[in-house]
Amino acid sequence: xxxxxxxxxxxxxxxxxxxxxxxxxxxxxxxxxxxxxxxxxxxxxxxxxxxxxxxxxxxxxxxxxxxxxxxxxxxxxxxxxxxxxxxxxxxxxxxxxxxxxxxxxxxxxxxxxxxxxxxxxxxxxxxxxxxxxxxxxxxxxxxxxxxxxxxxxxxxxxxxxxxxxxxxxxxxxxxxxxxxxxxxxxxxxxxxxxxxxxxxxxxxxxxxxxxxxxxxxxxxxxxxxxxxxxxxxxxxxxxxxxxxxxxxxxxxxxxxxxxxxxxxxxxxxxxxxxxxxxxxxxxxxxxxxxxxxxxxxxxxxxxxxxxxxxxxxxxxxxxxxxxxxxxxxxxxxxxxxxxxxxxxxxxxxxxxxxxxxxxxxxxxxxxxxxxxxxxxxxxxxxx
Amino acid sequence: xxxxxxxxxxxxxxxxxxxxxxxxxxxxxxxxxxxxxxxxxxxxxxxxxxxxxxxxxxxxxxxxxxxxxxxxxxxxxxxxxxxxxxxxxxxxxxxxxxxxxxxxxxxxxxxxxxxxxxxxxxxxxxxxxxxxxxxxxxxxxxxxxxxxxxxxxxxxxxxxxxxxxxxxxxxxxxxxxxxxxxxxxxxxxxxxxxxxxxxxxxxxxxxxxxxxxxxxxxxxxxxxxxxxxxxxxxxxxxxxxxxxxxxxxxxxxxxxxxxxxxxxxxxxxxxxxxxxxxxxxxxxxxxxxx
Numbered sequence: 001x002x003x004x005x006x007x008x009x010x011x012x013x014x015x016x017x018x019x020x021x022x023x024x025x026x027x028x029x030x031x032x033x034x035x036x037x038x039x040x041x042x043x044x045x046x047x048x049x050x051x052x053x054x055x056x057x058x059x060x061x062x063x064x065x066x067x068x069x070x071x072x073x074x075x076x077x078x079x080x081x082x083x084x085x086x087x088x089x090x091x092x093x094x095x096x097x098x099x100x101x102x103x104x105x106x107x108x109x110x111x112x113x114x115x116x117x118x119x120x121x122x123x124x125x126x127x128x129x130x131x132x133x134x135x136x137x138x139x140x141x142x143x144x145x146x147x148x149x150x151x152x153x154x155x156x157x158x159x160x161x162x163x164x165x166x167x168x169x170x171x172x173x174x175x176x177x178x179x180x181x182x183x184x185x186x187x188x189x190x191x192x193x194x195x196x197x198x199x200x201x202x203x204x205x206x207x208x209x210x211x212x213x214x215x216x217x218x219x220x221x222x223x224x225x226x227x228x229x230x231x232x233x234x235x236x237x238x239x240x241x242x243x244x245x246x247x248x249x250x251x252x253x254x255x256x257x258x259x260x261x262x263x264x265x266x267x268x269x270x271x272x273x274x275x276x277x278x279x280x281x282x283x284x285x286x287x288x289x290x291x292x293x294x295x296x297x298x299x300x301x302x303x304x305x306x307x308x309x310x311x312x313x314x315x316x317x318x319x320x321x322x323x324x325x326x327x328x329x330x331x332x333x334x335x336x337x338x339x340x341x342x343x344x345x346x347x348x349x350x351x352x353x354x355x356x357x358x359x360x361x362x363x364x365x366x367x368x369x370x371x372x373x374x375x376x377x378x379x380x381x382x383x
Numbered sequence: 384x385x386x387x388x389x390x391x392x393x394x395x396x397x398x399x400x401x402x403x404x405x406x407x408x409x410x411x412x413x414x415x416x417x418x419x420x421x422x423x424x425x426x427x428x429x430x431x432x433x434x435x436x437x438x439x440x441x442x443x444x445x446x447x448x449x450x451x452x453x454x455x456x457x458x459x460x461x462x463x464x465x466x467x468x469x470x471x472x473x474x475x476x477x478x479x480x481x482x483x484x485x486x487x488x489x490x491x492x493x494x495x496x497x498x499x500x501x502x503x504x505x506x507x508x509x510x511x512x513x514x515x516x517x518x519x520x521x522x523x524x525x526x527x528x529x530x531x532x533x534x535x536x537x538x539x540x541x542x543x544x545x546x547x548x549x550x551x552x553x554x555x556x557x558x559x560x561x562x563x564x565x566x567x568x569x570x571x572x573x574x575x576x577x578x579x580x581x582x583x584x585x586x587x588x589x590x591x592x593x594x595x596x597x598x599x600x601x602x603x604x605x606x607x608x609x610x611x612x613x614x615x616x617x618x619x620x621x622x623x624x625x626x627x628x629x630x631x632x633x634x635x636x637x638x639x640x641x642x643x644x645x646x647x648x649x650x651x652x653x654x655x656x657x658x659x660x661x662x663x664x665x666x667x668x669x670x671x672x673x
Contacts, residue, residue, distance in 0.1 A: 114484055119565045121485075134637065219486075248629040250628060265539040267622060268660035271659070283622070283626075318524065319409070371659075372661040
């Protein structure tokens with residue numbers, strides 16, 4: 001689960017990490033007030049969307065007067081912002097964060113994420129913070145493995161602070177920020193906790209100028225209070241609805257809707273469509289059971305996508321028998337009243353009986369002999 | 384001959400809910416020795432002739448169970464795995480999906496320290512056709528034979544096994560390592576065992592986007608030259624970056640974990656990589672010369 005920068009900074013503050021003073025604004029008027037309230041000559045107006053690359057896309061603007069701050073607010077609020085992470089459709093900016101301007105000496109990068117190979121969270125840090133961080137290879141970054149229970153030990157935090165080039169009291173402050181970031185990561189079951197940039201101010205203070213925190217969805221049951229940070233505006237409505245029915249759905253931009261049991265087979269089905277010259281409209285895993293209710297819900301979600309011109313159902317019936325799955329598909333097709341061609345590929349237990357049920361139904365369903373046949377038929381039907 | 388499990392393996396089932404019961408029954412019907420179940424509070428009773436214990440320690444002491452099959456719900460699964468390890472069970476298979484990643488970080492540290500072997504989580508388990516089935520895969524699609532299968536996926540593995548069996552090519556052992564970012568067995572752990580197993584003549588390796596386990600497998604194959612053909616399919620070539628494709632671990636992040644990079648690494652190590660998931664069986668048949 002992703003959250004906004006202003007929410008990440010609230011969590012940072014709670015951990016005792018210094019962040020710029022700032023106010024969240026939803027209207028142009030609030031932006032102007034915030035600029036005045038922060039009483040500095042300079043403020044920064046930052047679009048709050050769940051995507052990186054805001055700076056380069058014009059989502060972060062510096063204001064030297066109340067009027068200018070309001071101008072920036074007007075240019076951002078309610079508008080669509082496209083960054084390299086949002087895709088061409090962009091995201092609508094509903095909130096901006098107005099922060100005090102600060103005199104920055106140096107910028108660093110610090111982030112904690114789970115390293116799969118080590119099977120443990122790792123702190124990554126670099127003295128080259130800022131917007132170009134993606135171009136720095138991981139191997140070139142400072143790396144410290146977190147202890148699974150103790151987190152980042154004080155000596156590790158100090159070592160990284162010194163290696164970043166921090167000195168004296170600033171090094172001590174930097175180490176404290178890194179240790180706090182590690183505590184936050186472990187305490188809240190994060191999948192990412194990032195400060196980019198972590199800055200050294202001209203007065204020697206160290207501060208988190210930007211923050212990004214993502215939570216492990218599987219651990220949210222331990223943190224019910226985090227649920228209120230969820231922003232439904234930022235989530236795809238169809239994906240959220242699918243999730244509420246225990247369906248795993250990801251919308252793509254092709255024309256062939258897919259319904260498959262199992263994540264690996266679902267990806268493989270997208271791949272084989274692509275292999276035969278088509279384009280998948282979605283990833284959709286209905287799970288092992290493929291009951292009438294779930295299949296019906298899955299069909300509903302697929303046909304709501306206007307790009308869908310054909311549907312490919314690929315089910316490997318292992319434990320659940322193919323005749324039961326066929327009945328599920330038939331029930332769902334009747335309930336949804338499909339208007340696009342449907343290709344079904346069933347394999348596994350009682351497959352003959354399952355195929356026969358589909359054929360005898362009188363419904364316009366093409367039964368495919370195998371995965372290749374299914375993909376070719378679906379690609380043809382979507383043309 | 385088989386890898387890791389055999390007719391002699393004695394299984395304790397942890398988590399006797401609906402799924403646990405259903406699959407415990409299926410495993411037993413396949414011929415697996417299911418010798419005990421653990422359900423706190425139900426110790427001293429029995430289910431379908433299988434004795435139930437309150438703790439894994441008691442189950443192991445009474446039955447000599449040497450493999451645990453874990454179905455315990457995600458919030459409590461880490462504790463169950465640690466319990467099995469602490470009780471001295473040498474091999475734990477975790478089917479449960481949705482375990483918090485940091486739980487698995489802590490589990491892995493503890494199990495590595497104790498030397499407990501762990502398969503999963505979020506995996507279909509392991510089967511040695513004709514020997515034992517310790518997992519949720521449909522037993523009947525398998526047949527004994529020369530091919531080892533290792534995969535991060537469930538149904539896609541069944542698909543590959545189906546293609547093999549349809550050609551009369553049986554399997555020595557099929558291992559599902561699961562789709563989570565932090566897991567027990569990885570590809571290399573399985574490749575090492577298949578390389579040493581004299582009855583395994585070839586290996587099917589099914590990977591997917593996310594992480595670098597396939598690249599690690601490629602590096603291992605290049606360095607050790609096991610002398611057995613490896614056929615591979617990598618799922619997710621058409622997946623967009625930054626989107627999780629069902630499995631917690633199936634995500635292209637920060638430019639790494641792409642299918643094309645994995646395919647290239649495996650090809651450079653001499654692995655036969657097929658672009659279509661429908662070609663896995665045929666490619667293995669060709670590689671074995673059958």
